[in-house]
Amino acid sequence: MKARLSDIAQIAGVSKATASRALANSPLVREETKERILQIAKEYNYQPNALAQAVATKRSGILGFCMHKSGSPYFGHSFFGPMLDGAIEEARRHNYHILVAPADPKNTTFDEHFIQDSIDGVILATFTPVEPINEFRKRRIPLVLVNDAIPSPNNTFIMQDEYGGAMAMMRHLIVERGHRKIAFISGRLSHLSYHLRYLAYLDAHRQYGLQVYNNPDIPMGNLWGDFPRPDAEKLAMLGQRVQEIEGTPILIKGNGAQQARDAVCQMLSTGDLPTAILAATDSVALGAMEAIWEAGMEVPKDIAVAGFDDLPMSATFSPPLTTVHANPFAMGEAAVQELLQLISNPEQESRIRWVDTHIVVRKST
Amino acid sequence: MKARLSDIAQIAGVSKATASRALANSPLVREETKERILQIAKEYNYQPNALAQAVATKRSGILGFCMHKSGSPYFGHSFFGPMLDGAIEEARRHNYHILVAPADPKNTTFDEHFIQDSIDGVILATFTPVEPINEFRKRRIPLVLVNDAIPSPNNTFIMQDEYGGAMAMMRHLIVERGHRKIAFISGRLSHLSYHLRYLAYLDAHRQYGLQVYNNPDIPMGNLWGDFPRPDAEKLAMLGQRVQEIEGTPILIKGNGAQQARDAVCQMLSTGDLPTAILAATDSVALGAMEAIWEAGMEVPKDIAVAGFDDLPMSATFSPPLTTVHANPFAMGEAAVQELLQLISNPEQESRIRWVDTHIVVRKST
DNA sequence: TTGTATGCGTTATCAT
């Protein structure tokens, strides 16, 4: 039923070596014999056993897409789903496959059965503890980090331009719309992404001589959460200096719409209102809009709202949300591109690959 | 650096065979030696080469998750993302990994490099041509089809209860809300899922003695699209008889919100209005709601709207959408469960595994 | 241009 290489070779009256060469289209084999072998292979519907090929060549053609999260959503997440798609398509173009592997961040020793010696490289898509990273390093498995960067040699980092996107949005709010009193609403800032967005928020104020919105009546949430604050070295790597946190970012637990709604309700009740809100994510923006709407005010007339991410649903809000367009698909593509680079040249030095963001102005600002 | 089995064996002063047995926790090896070997393995951070294991055992521990689509979104899709998550989690519980593999539906011969002999089983998540299916069969690779069913022996099908969900929604509309004039809006009905939803729509009318909404002023789109209409045998398998298509379902190209919006605008302009709309998907429902809103009417006061899928965003519509809750995550789990069954018992007879749906009543009806 | 022999890192069979 299943034809093996030896079968094809025997039928063609050649050795396994020749058959192998013919199938690999090696120039070392005579055209005539090659054609005959290929013909027979086709006839018998021969497909090489990729596993055996992999152990022989020490190259599996599989890339790991690893997420360190304690539970789903993994790819049901609006960012990682499209990112996986980008990775899949780019991998496909180069005849690579992708193996998805969630990993519990609590398991610092990375004991995944399969992934260890069977993978040509790995993409780490979430904030990943250093232990598994070192594990990969020890085993000389090329790796690419997404949306995180760790000061270290010989790594590639894929970074979305969080800072640039947020800065462009602030410019839009301040220059084009004339806002001078802008609130920032976010979950914990220990996630590098949110941190960078907030840094841009701060810098924009400085740049345009504005005062940061400060509302002492709103209790400030847990600024950094369980994770450590991104350190100076990391920020320097990303072209950012460390800033003192000024003002009162409205901090909420998680980045859910519900929590944002509650926080903004509270803000509205204090009477000290900003004219615009920069939300750390579209979900947060949605919650903010709901709160404003419930308070009998209008977006953007009374308070403008801008988001970040550009989820598919954000265009369907009423009014449609002005937001920073992220491109997770491009992130996935970039990750695979860089990983393949790293595979073909393992000694390549550390580098950061930036993926652009841009604002899309709709009706909420 | 990388310790192999032979290294461990040599250091422990035993043969590879014994070492292998010890690591597999075989009872054939003395406790004492076993412990020593395990100790050494740990010390040298030994990890077996899964690839070599796979070729030796003819079992890779990898499940293929295959999507026949001509382009993305693959897992950026709101249904397949969560479904993959379900599959991942269930696979993980049984120490399996998942390899994602898109495949162009135009390539009828399924010539994926890796997937052929390296995979213990495969999940086909989209409407899949029969050729690749037969290819898998020939190679005796267990397979599970999701949301499709092909009359054939020795296959497992995971079906979402489309019919039951739509029927429950119709009951809600008719019995609880008193509607008697209900329009159905959908993309092409050749997709089995939409077909079954429409069948329930039809049956409900019969069951409650209602007349199907018929609006001859709206041009009926392409009823079946490029795909063949689900045949009698398939429908019988799913407990459905073939029905004559009555009435005029509003058919649109694709299931996008934009197209739905246009279609409903047109419907509204005819003056012959239903009191409720059953949309084939939440996106369609969104488009319908926008059209109604634009025409200066209110949901649900003037026209009620019900959807199908329960996307995360549907709860954020204004008003929040009443819809049929689908559970792609559970579909993924079920698919892996059935696939593992099939792997351990390849001769198992064909069967259908139903995954429940239920309606969630919010504010749009 | 082709064949022989060996290696890849395991598991499995058959002795002992």
Place this chain on the structure above:
DNA sequence: ATGATAACGCATACAA
């Protein structure tokens, strides 16, 4: 209880 040795299915260095 342990060891030698043969698979597993392919690639490749070396010979011819």
